[in-house]
Structure formats: structure tokens, C-alpha cells
Amino acid sequence: YTMNGAVTFEHVTFQYPDTAAAVLHDISFETKPGTTVxxxxxxxxxxxxxxxxxxxxxxxxxxxxxxxxxDISTLNTEYLRDSIGYVPQEIILFTGTIRENIAWGKEDATLDEIIEAAKLAQIHDTIIQFPLGYDTILGQKGVNLSGGQKQRLTIARALVRKPCILLLDDSTSALDVRTEASLLQALRNISCTTFLITQKISSTLHADLILLLEDGSLLAQGSHEELIADCALYQRIYES
Ligand code: CTP
Ligand code: MG
Known part of the structure; x- marks a missing residue:
């Protein structure tokens, strides 16, 4: 079966094995499939x-x-990680072509699949402007991409695996508001539940659910309108 991507946390507490204190305390929330969190x-x-x-x-x-x-603890981890795309906070690109960089970890991806992922990630138009297109070499002897281009390339890398859930860890920080909105809309269109870690209010405006964490606790959750009405910290972030 394929996942719908409804994620639920019920009173989740977490502590790293080598630390003294919990870093997440009693976190509960519920998402609907295909929504943006x-x-x-x-x-x-x-x-x-x-x-x-x-x-x-x-x-x-x-x-x-x-x-x-x-309960995810009953699911096969390989299946779980196959269904969940994860774009880590630290971007890793290697010397090689754009095509190879997008297909990293899924070397059997076809060019069509790579192009489809790049379109969803809003980076296809940039790629085809390079004379060598998808065969453009990145790195010291090739093209150097901007921060936002690198972010979109690593998002394409996650999307080529056709995930049901996508985790973006600060992966849109260098994108302009319009490009980020297009990306989020594209992910909605393919019903991919998206978790977007962000510091930008422009990213939260269109989210179905906002989770506001403070010192490992969920200080508030809700839509932008709900948090503006109820949460003093969110109001302060919004006004700053
Ligand atoms: N932490 C830890 N061991 C790790 C990773 C993180 O003990 N391997 C601790 C950090 O020191 C921090 C807490 O866990 O006190 C939360 O870390 P993290 O989830 O990485 O925080 P973020 O909200 O992601 O912070 P940032 O915005 O800087 O990425
Ligand atoms: Mg972080």
C-alpha cells in the first residue's frame, strides 16, 4: 500500500542518548494528508x-x-524511509553533473523522472538555461550555484524518489517568496504532506498547520489566523 501521509504525534517526548535533558516535551499534533505543516x-x-x-x-x-x-515503530524502516523524503539542513552536493546530483541515492532514476522532480522543485527552468542543461558539471571545475539553487536541487533529489511525506529542514530559506509559494503549491498538487522548518512568516502564511516550538515544547499550534489571534510570541515574530 502507499501512504496517504497523515502524521500524528501523541504525547511525544524525546531525549538524545548522550544528553541529560529532553529536547522535545509532550508533543501532540495531527496533520491531514497532503497538507503543509x-x-x-x-x-x-x-x-x-x-x-x-x-x-x-x-x-x-x-x-x-x-x-x-x-504506529511507525511497527513499520519496516526501509519502507518508511523510502516513503519519506528528507532534505537535511546541511546541503551536500558533489562534483558531478546536475543529473547525477539529483539522482544521488536513486541511480536508476530516468531522465524524465529527474526532470519531473526538478520541475516540482522549481529548478528546471534554471537548469535548462545552462548550455549543457542536466549534464552541467557542478563544483570547482564547473558551475557554482547560488544558495537558493542548491536548496532547490536538493529538494529535487528528495522528490525523485516520489515521497508521500517531505521533510524540508530550512530548505527554502534562500528562496524568494514567489518561488517558495510555487514550490508549496506544486507539493500540494501531488498531495505530498510537507513539513517545512522555517524562520519566515511568508512560509507560514499558507501553511495548513503551524507548530511553534519553544525550548522543546509546543507553545502553540494552528493556522496563521489562529496564532495571530491567540499567541503573543507568534504576534511578535509577525510584527518583527
Ligand atoms: N541536540 C543534542 N544532540 C544532537 C542534536 C541536538 O543534544 N545530536 C540538542 C541541541 O543542543 C538542542 C536541542 O537538541 O539543545 C534541539 O536541537 P535541534 O533539534 O537541532 O534544534 P533546531 O530547532 O533544529 O535548531 P536550529 O534552528 O539551530 O537548526
Ligand atoms: Mg535545525
Whole structure:
């Protein structure tokens, strides 16, 4: 079966094995399939840790995480990681062609699949402007991409695997508002549940659900309108 991508956290608490204190405390929320979830919070608030629990990069100490109603601890991790695209905070590109960089980890991807992923990631138009297109070499002897282009290339790399859930860890920080909105709309169109870690209010405006973390706790959750009405910290972020 394929996932619909409804993610539920029920009273999740998490602590890294080598640390004294929990970094996530009693986190509960529920997403609907194909929606956009924005995760906000100051540095160290626990954003990266929270999304890392979804593909089981770490195991929570308490509470339950479910996808489509199934406890993820009962799911095969290979299947789980195949269905979840993860774009880490640190971008890794290697010397090689754009095509190879997008297909990294899925070397059997066809050019059509690579182009489709690049279109969804809003980077296809940039790629075809290079004389060698998808065969353009990146790195010291080739083309150097801008920060936002690198981010979109790594998003394309995750999308070539056709994930049902996509985790974007600060992966749109260098994108302009319009490009980011186009990306989020494209992900909605393919019904990919998207977790977007962000510091930008422009990214949260169109999110179906915003999770605001503070020191590992979920300070507030809801839509932009709900948080503007109810949450003093969110109001302050919005006005700053
Ligand atoms: N932490 C840890 N061991 C790790 C990773 C993180 O103990 N291997 C701790 C950090 O020191 C921090 C907390 O876990 O106190 C939350 O870290 P993280 O989830 O990475 O925070 P983010 O909200 O992602 O911070 P940033 O915006 O800086 O990426
Ligand atoms: Mg982080």
C-alpha cells in the first residue's frame, strides 16, 4: 500500500542518548494528508529533532507517532524511509553533473523522472538555461550555484524518489517568496504532506498547520489566523 501521509504525534517526548535533558516535551499534533505543516521556533528549539523522529532516525522515549493511523515503530524502516523524503539542513552536493546530483541515492532514476522532480522543485527552468542543461558539471571545475539553487536541487533529489511525506529542514530559506509559494503549491498538487522548518512568516502564511516550538515544547499550534489571534510570541515574530 502507499501512504496517504497523515502524521500524528501523541504525547511525544524525546531525549538524545548522550544528553541529560529532553529536547522535545509532550508533543501532540495531527496533520491531514497532503497538507503543509510549518515548524517555527528559535535555534535549538527542537525543530530538526522533531522531523528526524518521523523517518525514525531517532526513537522517542515516550508517546506514539503514527502515519495513517499506524504506529511507525511497527513499520519496516526501509519502507518508511523510502516513503519519506528528507532534505537535511546541511546541503551536500558533489562534483558531478546536475543529473547525477539529483539522482544521488536513486541511480536508476530516468531522465524524465529527474526532470519531473526538478520541475516540482522549481529548478528546471534554471537548469535548462545552462548550455549543457542536466549534464552541467557542478563544483570547482564547473558551475557554482547560488544558495537558493542548491536548496532547490536538493529538494529535487528528495522528490525523485516520489515521497508521500517531505521533510524540508530550512530548505527554502534562500528562496524568494514567489518561488517558495510555487514550490508549496506544486507539493500540494501531488498531495505530498510537507513539513517545512522555517524562520519566515511568508512560509507560514499558507501553511495548513503551524507548530511553534519553544525550548522543546509546543507553545502553540494552528493556522496563521489562529496564532495571530491567540499567541503573543507568534504576534511578535509577525510584527518583527
Ligand atoms: N541536540 C543534542 N544532540 C544532537 C542534536 C541536538 O543534544 N545530536 C540538542 C541541541 O543542543 C538542542 C536541542 O537538541 O539543545 C534541539 O536541537 P535541534 O533539534 O537541532 O534544534 P533546531 O530547532 O533544529 O535548531 P536550529 O534552528 O539551530 O537548526
Ligand atoms: Mg535545525
Amino acid at each position: 510549518a515548524i517555527m521556533g528559535a535555534t535549538g528549539a527542537g525543530k530538526t529533532s522533531l522531523v528526524g523522529l518521523i523517518p525514525r532516525l531517532y526513537e522517542q522515549n515516550a508517546g506514539v507517532i503514527k502515519i495513517d493511523g499506524t
